[in-house]
Amino acid sequence: MRAAPRVDAVLVQAVIAGALSFAHLHDLAAAAGQDGWKAWAYPISVDLLLVAAWRRLRMLRPSGQPVRAAWFWFAVALAASLGANVATAGLLDLGDVPAWLRILVAGWPALAFLGGTLLVHLPAQAEAPQGSAAAGPAETAVPEPRPAAESKTESSPEPQPEVADAPEPGRELPASAPSPSPVSVPAALVDHARKVADDHHARTGAPIDTDTLRARLGVPAHLADAIAAQLA
Incomplete structure (x- = not known):
């Protein structure tokens, strides 16, 4: 027997609030002289700028990049939406809109276009390919020490290689050092x-790198490497 669908109260509340805000912005734009399709385009522009700024905030926070520009445009869009809600609540005569409000409404398209363009060109979360120099400082190769026999001059005779003695019967060879056990990562x-x-x-649109994975999970570096190896 299939369970009856459940109604999400948060989603219903969001739809109601969005519809009311949309209507208030439309009424204010129409009262300010933006009639026809232009009055309907204003609430769409405000809501899209609000959503774009919020999405950019969520993308920049995990990487630790500055979010002041995203917060600024989020506040601008929120102020436009909230201002329309307050203005249409009886505090403003929509039959006689003041000149300064007409100027603000007329200048909103240029302001929204500027905000959307700057949000798109904000630096997104740093993506570094695995093993690249962006993932960490390059390691300096340390030359291996040369054996003492190689430091001799070419004129000196080369020593004859010594033949290793065969192991005596019944003598056990020394056991090799045990290899380190791999890091155990819980399945969850x-x-x-x-x-x-x-x-x-x-x-x-790019695979996650080890540093970002470690920051998102809050685990040590060796554990993040083990998890990245299992995800590869």
Whole structure:
């Protein structure tokens, strides 16, 4: 027996609030002289700028990049939406809109275009390919010490190689040092990391790097490397 669909109260509230704000912005634009299709385009422009600024905030926060520009345009769009709601609540005579408000409404398209363009060109989350120099400082190759036999001059005779003595019967060879055991990663943490990586790829279009994965999961570097190896 199929369960009855549940109504999401938060989604219903968001739809109602968005519809009311949309209507208020339309009424204010129409009262300010923007009639016809232009009055309907104003609320769409305000809401799109609000959503774009919020999405850019969510993209910049995990990488630790500055979010002041995104916050500024989010506040501008919020002020435009909130101002329209307050202005149409009886505090403003829509039959006689003041000149300064007409100027603000007429100048909004240019302001929204500027904000959207700047939000698009904000630096997105840094994406560095695995093993590249952006993932970390390049390691300086340290030359291996040369054996003492190679430091001799060419005139000196080369020593004859010594033949290793065969092991005596019954003598056991020394056991080699045990290899370090791999890092054990819980399956639940790997599943969560895979969801984070998929979400990162869906938002940015590029695979997640180890540093970003470590920052998102809050795990040590060696554990992040082990998780990235399992996700590869």
